[in-house]
Amino acid sequence: MEFALSDEEQAFQETVRKFGDKTLRPNERRIDSEGRIPDEVLQEMARLGLLSPLVPAEYGGLGASAVLTELAAEEIGRGDFSMATAVFYLLEAGWGWVLSRHGTEETRRAVLPPVTAGKAFLGIATTEPGGGSDLANMKTESRRDGDHYVLRGEKAFVSGVEEAKRLGGGHLTLSKNASGSGFNFLYVPTNTPGLTTQKFENMGRMGISTGGLAYDGASVPSAYRLGYEGKGFEYAMEGFQVARTFVSAACVGAAERALEVGTAWIKERKAFGQPLGKFEGIQFELADLFAQVEAVKWQCRRAAWMVDTYTFRGDTQHRSEVDKAVAAVKLTAPPLAFDAVRRVMMWFGAAGYTKDVGLELGFRGVMSYLVGAEGGLNIMRIILGRELLGKEFVPYK
Numbered sequence: 094m095e096f097a098l099s100d101e102e103q104a105f106q107e108t109v110r111k112f113g114d115k116t117l118r119p120n121e122r123r124i125d126s127e128g129r130i131p132d133e134v135l136q137e138m139a140r141l142g143l144l145s146p147l148v149p150a151e152y153g154g155l156g157a158s159a160v161l162t163e164l165a166a167e168e169i170g171r172g173d174f175s176m177a178t179a180v181f182y183l184l185e186a187g188w189g190w191v192l193s194r195h196g197t198e199e200t201r202r203a204v205l206p207p208v209t210a211g212k213a214f215l216g217i218a219t220t221e222p223g224g225g226s227d228l229a230n231m232k233t234e235s236r237r238d239g240d241h242y243v244l245r246g247e248k249a250f251v252s253g254v255e256e257a258k259r260l261g262g263g264h265l266t267l268s269k270n271a272s273g274s275g276f277n278f279l280y281v282p283t284n285t286p287g288l289t290t291q292k293f294e295n296m297g298r299m300g301i302s303t304g305g306l307a308y309d310g311a312s313v314p315s316a317y318r319l320g321y322e323g324k325g326f327e328y329a330m331e332g333f334q335v336a337r338t339f340v341s342a343a344c345v346g347a348a349e350r351a352l353e354v355g356t357a358w359i360k361e362r363k364a365f366g367q368p369l370g371k372f373e374g375i376q377f378e379l380a381d382l383f384a385q386v387e388a389v390k391w392q393c394r395r396a397a398w399m400v401d402t403y404t405f406r407g408d409t410q411h412r413s414e415v416d417k418a419v420a421a422v423k424l425t426a427p428p429l430a431f432d433a434v435r436r437v438m439m440w441f442g443a444a445g446y447t448k449d450v451g452l453e454l455g456f457r458g459v460m461s462y463l464v465g466a467e468g469g470l471n472i473m474r475i476i477l478g479r480e481l482l483g484k485e486f487v488p489y490k
């Protein structure tokens with residue numbers, strides 16, 4: 094067992110940390126207030142290989158490991174506390190990988206180079222107005238019509254709807270296969286005729302939009318289907334396994350940022366004649382949070398290692414092990430990050446409630462991962478229950 098990062102991993106981590114410090118931190122308030130990640134930030138990410146790093150070099154990516162991608166997610170979550178850049182990063186990373194693995198050569202060539210260059214957005218559309226957890230009961234349908242699929246239905250709460258309109262690009266879209274059984278996973282460009290969008294007003298991570306997509310006879314070439322007809326659900330679940338690892342890593346970064354800000358503050362801020370950090374009530378809270386963040390960080394890196402070792406090698410025999418590792422860390426990382434931010438806000442007293450201190454950016458951003466983005470916490474519990482007890486213990490079909 095080797096816990097030390099390799100030279101390559103350390104160098105990449107340092108590069109992304111510098112990017113976080115020099116580019117993301119000075120821009121995070123602007124990202125939040127202007128509601129978009131500035132083009133120059135995206136261009137810098139493209140230059141550093143941070144837009145879909147898992148994608149092979151021939152499509153503009155780095156062909157990076159999940160561990161390397163996880164390390165970068167930690168740094169991006171720490172750098173832009175609003176979490177908007179982390180979301181942009183992990184969507185491109187996770188779903189870019191799925192497309193590079195299961196997409197046709199035509200789709201890979203059309204979609205991935207602009208995505209890795211920061212000139213197009215790639216996201217995921219599974220959630221519907223009727224719900225996001227019970228995906229098997231979705232209503233959106235895709236019907237084969239010659240060499241095209243025609244989509245009808247609606248998606249909701251989808252990240253990057255505005256970005257895909259502004260930059261170009263689209264979403265990997267899960268739909269019921271109306272021409273047979275199962276589900277189709279199709280790349281649907283946002284400018285497809287018959288597809289309309291709607292923007293939702295969120296409370297946080299304002300730099301990346303969330304919105305609705307309505308398909309009224311939207312037609313895409315059958316070459317845009319990932320893998321086999323009817324097998325799309327499996328590819329989407331594979332993508333969630335990967336993307337949830339990076340969500341968790343971004344939460345680790347956000348928790349570390351909160352502790353960093355909080356530690357500096359309790360060394361300086363005095364009450365009753367001494368720094369707050371001298372009071373055990375606060376010092377022990379810091380110690381507890383540090384211990385928990387360290388545990389979850391290594392849980393997260395192990396999940397990434399399992400993704401590299403099993404998922405990326407197409408090893409389905411260890412599927413259950415990876416599912417457990419990923420669901421466990423997606424269950425622990427967001428609540429821990431939220432708790433860290435909330436507690437550090439309390440150390441600041443009234444100042445913690447101001448925008449000047451900036452902890453509210455993390456408070457609003459991390460909350461998105463508690464309410465459901467990339468799968469609700471109870472869904473992680475259901476996955477763990479299924480894997481620990483057996484499929485017969487899932488209480489519904």
Ligand SMILES: Cc1cc2nc3c(=O)[nH]c(=O)nc-3n(C[C@H](O)[C@H](O)[C@H](O)COP(=O)(O)OP(=O)(O)OC[C@H]3O[C@@H](n4cnc5c(N)ncnc54)[C@H](O)[C@@H]3O)c2cc1C
Binds near residue numbers: 216217227466471
């Ligand atoms: C900021 C943000 C960005 C998002 N981005 C995307 C995106 O890019 N693409 C996309 O497709 N979706 C996206 N989503 C949607 C997300 O995937 C869903 O929120 C999530 O899957 C949960 O679906 P839901 O919100 O419809 O809640 P529901 O499915 O209605 O569930 C409501 C609550 O009940 C719980 N629950 C559900 N079933 C059970 C059960 N059997 N037992 C116990 N509890 C249960 C859930 O955990 C949740 O807490 C995003 C969400 C947010 C908040």
